[in-house]
Amino acid sequence: MHSPEWLDELAPHAVGLIDRHLSGLVRDDPGRARDFALRVGPLYLSQARQRLDRPAREALFALGRRAAFPAALRALFDGEPVNRSEGRPALHTALRSDLGRGDAALAARREALAAAARMEQVASALEADARITDVVNIGIGGSDLGPRLVVDALRHQGTGRFRLHFIANVDGAAAQALLPTLDPARTAAVLVSKSFATQETLLNGTILRTWLGGGERLYAVSANVPRAEAFGVAAERVLPMFDWVGGRYSLWSAVGLLPRLALGRDGFAALLAGAAAMDAHVLDAPVERNLAAWQALCWVFNRDALGFDSLAVVPYDQRLALLPDYLQQLVMESLGKSVDQAGNPVRRPTVPVLWGGVGSSVQHSFFQALHQGTDTVPMEFIGVRQPDHPFAANHRALLANLLAQSEALANGAAHEDTQRAYPGGRPSTVILLDRLDADSLGRLLALYEHAVYLTARVWGVNAFDQFGVELGKRIADALLPAFQDAGVEIDDPVTRALLDELR
Numbered sequence: 480m481h482s483p484e485w486l487d488e489l490a491p492h493a494v495g496l497i498d499r500h501l502s503g504l505v506r507d508d509p510g511r512a513r514d515f516a517l518r519v520g521p522l523y524l525s526q527a528r529q530r531l532d533r534p535a536r537e538a539l540f541a542l543g544r545r546a547a548f549p550a551a552l553r554a555l556f557d558g559e560p561v562n563r564s565e566g567r568p569a570l571h572t573a574l575r576s577d578l579g580r581g582d583a584a585l586a587a588r589r590e591a592l593a594a595a596a597r598m599e600q601v602a603s604a605l606e607a608d609a610r611i612t613d614v615v616n617i618g619i620g621g622s623d624l625g626p627r628l629v630v631d632a633l634r635h636q637g638t639g640r641f642r643l644h645f646i647a648n649v650d651g652a653a654a655q656a657l658l659p660t661l662d663p664a665r666t667a668a669v670l671v672s673k674s675f676a677t678q679e680t681l682l683n684g685t686i687l688r689t690w691l692g693g694g695e696r697l698y699a700v701s702a703n704v705p706r707a708e709a710f711g712v713a714a715e716r717v718l719p720m721f722d723w724v725g726g727r728y729s730l731w732s733a734v735g736l737l738p739r740l741a742l743g744r745d746g747f748a749a750l751l752a753g754a755a756a757m758d759a760h761v762l763d764a765p766v767e768r769n770l771a772a773w774q775a776l777c778w779v780f781n782r783d784a785l786g787f788d789s790l791a792v793v794p795y796d797q798r799l800a801l802l803p804d805y806l807q808q809l810v811m812e813s814l815g816k817s818v819d820q821a822g823n824p825v826r827r828p829t830v831p832v833l834w835g836g837v838g839s840s841v842q843h844s845f846f847q848a849l850h851q852g853t854d855t856v857p858m859e860f861i862g863v864r865q866p867d868h869p870f871a872a873n874h875r876a877l878l879a880n881l882l883a884q885s886e887a888l889a890n891g892a893a894h895e896d897t898q899r900a901y902p903g904g905r906p907s908t909v910i911l912l913d914r915l916d917a918d919s920l921g922r923l924l925a926l927y928e929h930a931v932y933l934t935a936r937v938w939g940v941n942a943f944d945q946f947g948v949e950l951g952k953r954i955a956d957a958l959l960p961a962f963q964d965a966g967v968e969i970d971d972p973v974t975r976a977l978l979d980e981l982r
């Protein structure tokens with residue numbers, strides 16, 4: 480496989496850096512801690528512990544310019560069909576900001592505002608209905624992970640008006656565990672599904688529809704309104720989604736109904752305003768001062784030039800425990816591609832495996848492997864300066880652990896006993912938020928969205944389709960009848976044997 484030209488240009492930098500120890504890179508460049516960091520509003524990001532030096536960064540910035548990042552972002556915001564395989568724009572930015580120009584973006588913005596007004600009516604009506612104490616979100620993937628993350632992360636600032644629940648998995652155990660804790664007379668359910676064709680959501684929705692005793696407190700968010708109505712949700716309780724927003728980018732739409740219920744009108748508006756502020760930064764800032772470009776170019780360098788095939792995200796904040804799950808879909812569904820937008824095989828590795836967990840807990844599970852395992856895993860640490868709890872000693876310890884881990888992974892420590900030596904040289908990015916609030920969370924998530932898009936731009940892949948998930952769904956659908964009818968022919972001998980075991 481011939482590497483693309485841009486990778487040939489990065490390769491000499493990687494060769495020079497692969498054997499340089501991170502502690503040496505930091506020691507030899509006193510301005511590094513300052514110059515490899517960028518603050519934008521309440522977000523501070525440091526790449527001082529990435530395996531980069533100044534010439535490598537210049538080469539990456541040149542790559543960002545050559546890949547026409549500013550024009551690519553403009554195309555995104557203006558509603559050009561950046562999702563080429565499906566011939567569609569990806570206008571999630573129109574859900575939160577006014578930065579798009581041209582007919583497609585303006586029309587999307589109008590639709591977004593109208594849908595937001597309807598969502599507000601539904602949310603206010605629910606708030607006004609004193610009987611309703613609990614709301615259940617039924618959805619999966621992008622119709623679950625974003626809303627669940629925001630509700631979990633910002634609970635401490637919420638209105639507390641409702642108890643909010645999520646059912647995603649088709650495993651009936653999820654509904655079985657939740658429903659006995661709720662009163663059907665005091666519960667509303669929202670089926671969130673862009674397609675309204677997702678097996679998990681329809682099956683769980685059916686359970687809830689029966690349990691609620693009809694459709695009176697059943698709501699839906701979908702781009703397929705007729706299907707939602709056919710399911711039994713009255714038209715006035717169906718909020719629209721749009722073809723021009725991908726599921727994993729849809730948090731900012733009516734898919735965010737549960738976050739809206741958690742945060743209140745102003746809190747949800749602050750989430751959108753935070754994302755809009757990041758949009759404005761990413762669209763305006765030159766590549767050299769652009770947070771999303773920094774993230775994207777660093778991911779590309781680690782994956783393609785240095786060959787690291789995994790990325791671990793570790794928020795040091797319990798409220799962000801679901802962030803790795805959310806980013807798994809955003810990054811791996813968007814970048815998990817091996818052909819480019821024109822359908823040709825890419826000539827370099829693309830998506831890393833993204834995984835992670837919440838610090839400091841994971842220090843006591845997988846960090847051993849990060850410090851002394853044979854593979855180098857680039858890390859992203861996320862910390863929050865100001866806590867929202869009164870336990871100051873805990874917070875100091877939490878942040879001390881974050882700083883210590885980043886330092887230990889980078890610098891390592893020699894020891895005459897090899898069992899007790901730390902090789903170091905393990906790179907990390909540190910992102911610090913002043914506070915965890917709706918504004919900063921909106922900024923953080925929008926930052927990751929744009930970093931994904933710019934990475935896709937370098938790789939030439941489509942960040943907005945996900946055909947890879949379809950085959951398994953089709954086979955599962957075809958297999959379903961065989962569970963009840965032993966006469967159904969199963970071609971694959973291994974599947975047949977496994978099915979026999981299950982039957």
Ligand code: F6P
Pocket residue numbers: 619620621622671672673674675676677680726727812945948
């Ligand atoms: O299986 C992939 C996927 O299509 C995701 O992209 C999407 O977020 C999820 O399923 C749920 O889809 P829907 O909102 O249409 O139910």
